[in-house]
Amino acid sequence: MRSLRLLLIVTIVTLALAACGASGGNTGGNTTSNANSPVIIAWLPNESGSELKDARDAIGAVVSEVLGRPVEHRTTTDYLIAVEALVNNTAHLGFFGAEAYVQAHDKNNKVVPLVIPSGSDGRLETAVYYSWLAVVRGQEGNYQENGIYKIDNIQGKRFAFVSSSSTSGFRVPSANIIKYFSQQEKWKNLTADELIEGGPNKFFSEVQFGGSHQGAAVALLSGAVDVASFCDACVQNYVELVSGEENKPGAVYRVLNNASEPFDKFPGAEFVIISATPVINAPFVVNSGMLTADEIKRLQDKLTSDEVANNPRIFATKAEIDAGFKPLFRKTKDERFLVVDDAFFNPIRAMR
Incomplete structure (x- = not known):
C-alpha cells in the first residue's frame, strides 16, 4: 500500500511538472532571463488557498516591478x-519552510535563499514561528502530570503530521519526539522513518498526513486523529486565542465563526496546545539558474527595503486585517525581510 501511494505521488508530480514546463518560463540553468515569459512563484499548499490570493498578488507585484516581467503564481496541493518545481527549473521562486528548502537545495544546489521574514524586532535572532502539538479541548488532561504538560501519552495515539517535507509539521516534531522517547529502553532506537506509519507495535496506532497545516488541524478537529502537529503561522487566519498564553502549552484556541475553508465546517471548535517549539522562519527561495545574479540582487534590495516593510498588503497592519485582509505576514512592530545564506538553515539539517 505504501509503495502504491509513493507511485501515485511520483506520477502526480511528473504530470504536474510536465504541465509546468508546457506553460512557459525558463527551463533550466539559464543565466539570462526571457523578458517575455512570466516569473513563476511556487507556493506550498499552506499558502495556496483562495483566501490568500491578495497576499500572494502583493508579493507578485513587487517581483513584477523589479524584474519588469509578468508573474504567474503556481499554487499546489x-x-x-x-519543491520539485524549483528543483527541476519550472519555477523561479518559492515560499518554503526550512525543511522543504533544504530538501530542494540538496537536489539542486542552485536553489538558494532569497529573503526571510524577521522577528517582530526586525532581527534574524527572533525570526521564528512555532510548531505545535495540539489536542481537542477536553482531552488536554490526558497530557498533564501534576498540572504540567508532557508528551508521554502521545505514544499509541492516532497522530497527524503535515508532510514529510514540512519543517514544523514533521521535521521538528519528529526530532522532538525521538529525543524525548529515546530515553526509554523500548524506544531507544526510534527513528523518524518509524514515525511515518502507525499500527500494531508501532509508535503511533495510526498516522495521517494532512498535506497542509490546515489539513492536519482539520484532521484533529474532525476527530480523525487524537493529536496533530501544525504551526501557529499557518492557522492564524482561522483561529483566535481564548485563554492561556500565546504559543505556550495550555493555550486554548477557537476556530472563528466566519473562518474560511477548510475550517468553515468547525466554527467555534476549540483545541489546546500541549507542546510548542520555536522554528526558523520560512524563506523565500530562488532558483539561481533561472534568474541572473543581478536580478536576484535587485529582488533582495527591493524586498528588504523600508517600502516593502511598510507595505500593509505584505506586512499586514491590524487595520488591514480588521478590514478583512488575509495576510501572509503581520506587522506588529518592526517586521521586515532580511537576507540570509544557506548556512542559516544548518540547524534544520542537524535534526536530520
Missing part, C-alpha cells in the same frame, strides 16, 4: 510538487 502537495509539498513535493512545489
Whole structure:
C-alpha cells in the first residue's frame, strides 16, 4: 500500500511538472532571463488557498516591478510538487519552510535563499514561528502530570503530521519526539522513518498526513486523529486565542465563526496546545539558474527595503486585517525581510 501511494505521488508530480514546463518560463540553468515569459512563484499548499490570493498578488507585484516581467503564481496541493518545481527549473521562486528548502537545495544546489521574514524586532535572532502539538479541548488532561504538560501519552495515539517535507509539521516534531522517547529502553532506537506509519507495535496506532497545516488541524478537529502537529503561522487566519498564553502549552484556541475553508465546517471548535517549539522562519527561495545574479540582487534590495516593510498588503497592519485582509505576514512592530545564506538553515539539517 505504501509503495502504491509513493507511485501515485511520483506520477502526480511528473504530470504536474510536465504541465509546468508546457506553460512557459525558463527551463533550466539559464543565466539570462526571457523578458517575455512570466516569473513563476511556487507556493506550498499552506499558502495556496483562495483566501490568500491578495497576499500572494502583493508579493507578485513587487517581483513584477523589479524584474519588469509578468508573474504567474503556481499554487499546489502537495509539498513535493512545489519543491520539485524549483528543483527541476519550472519555477523561479518559492515560499518554503526550512525543511522543504533544504530538501530542494540538496537536489539542486542552485536553489538558494532569497529573503526571510524577521522577528517582530526586525532581527534574524527572533525570526521564528512555532510548531505545535495540539489536542481537542477536553482531552488536554490526558497530557498533564501534576498540572504540567508532557508528551508521554502521545505514544499509541492516532497522530497527524503535515508532510514529510514540512519543517514544523514533521521535521521538528519528529526530532522532538525521538529525543524525548529515546530515553526509554523500548524506544531507544526510534527513528523518524518509524514515525511515518502507525499500527500494531508501532509508535503511533495510526498516522495521517494532512498535506497542509490546515489539513492536519482539520484532521484533529474532525476527530480523525487524537493529536496533530501544525504551526501557529499557518492557522492564524482561522483561529483566535481564548485563554492561556500565546504559543505556550495550555493555550486554548477557537476556530472563528466566519473562518474560511477548510475550517468553515468547525466554527467555534476549540483545541489546546500541549507542546510548542520555536522554528526558523520560512524563506523565500530562488532558483539561481533561472534568474541572473543581478536580478536576484535587485529582488533582495527591493524586498528588504523600508517600502516593502511598510507595505500593509505584505506586512499586514491590524487595520488591514480588521478590514478583512488575509495576510501572509503581520506587522506588529518592526517586521521586515532580511537576507540570509544557506548556512542559516544548518540547524534544520542537524535534526536530520
